[in-house]
Amino acid sequence: MGKIEEKIIEAGFTLPSLPAVAGLYSPAVRTGNLVFTSGQLPLCYGKLIEPGGSGKVNDTTIKEAANASRVALLNGLAAVQSLTGSLSAIERIIKLTVFVASEPHFSSQHIVANGASSLLHELFGNIGFHSRSAIGVLSLPLNASVEIELIVQCK
Numbered sequence: 001m002g003k004i005e006e007k008i009i010e011a012g013f014t015l016p017s018l019p020a021v022a023g024l025y026s027p028a029v030r031t032g033n034l035v036f037t038s039g040q041l042p043l044c045y046g047k048l049i050e051p052g053g054s055g056k057v058n059d060t061t062i063k064e065a066a067n068a069s070r071v072a073l074l075n076g077l078a079a080v081q082s083l084t085g086s087l088s089a090i091e092r093i094i095k096l097t098v099f100v101a102s103e104p105h106f107s108s109q110h111i112v113a114n115g116a117s118s119l120l121h122e123l124f125g126n127i128g129f130h131s132r133s134a135i136g137v138l139s140l141p142l143n144a145s146v147e148i149e150l151i152v153q154c155k
Contacts, residue, residue, distance in 0.1 A: 004087035007123045008074070015087075018078050019043050022141065028079035033091075033154050035083055039099070039147040040075040041140070042068035048144055055143035057112060058103040065145050066115030069098055072148040073116040084154050093120050093130040095151040101144065102136035109134040116148055 008015050018027055019040070028037045042049040049068045057065040073096075081087050098113035100106075113134035120128040140147045 002086035002088035004077075004090070004123055005081075008077075008087075011119070011122055013070070013074055013119075015081065016044070016074055016078050018082050019046075019075050028083050030083045030154070034094070035080050035150075035152050035154055037076045037079045037148075037150045039141075039149050040072045040079065041142060041144040041147055042071040043075060044071055048142060050143075050145055055101050055140065055145050056103045057100050057109075057145050058106050059108065061145075062108055062111055065100065065112045068144075069112055069115040069146045069148060070119045072146050073119055073150075076148055076150045080150065080152055080154075087123075089154045090124065090127070090152050091155055092127050092153040093124055093150070094153055095149075096120065096130050096132045097149040098132070098134045099137050099140060099147040100134065101138070101140045101146070106136065109136045112146060 005015055025038050028035050049071045077087055100109040100112045
């Protein structure tokens, strides 16, 4: 077990098994020293972690949605690990994109994204600082509340 995998456990989380794909794509693709993940949902044991059960985020479900972004991030890290063998191979988190299925007039997508960003910083320290987009959308696959994508630089 690598150092980052140990930090995940210390933070009270578990790095999940790689979720099954829901289409004709790869969970992650490596080109040179970069790994790009496909969109990852907040799936835990095959079930969505959802605020309010509706998949739409609003001001009353923002904390649950931030937690869902952490779960989606862990699925993204599992996709990276499937190609690198260990998360300790990550040299830099380059980009995090967080899509948030938002109720009308909800404009705090950045707060939802902070859930995933704060976990990256906790796990990776300075190499976890990244560029980020937080985007409000009408809906996401499987009626999920969040979907994340990662770009990471590896050894």
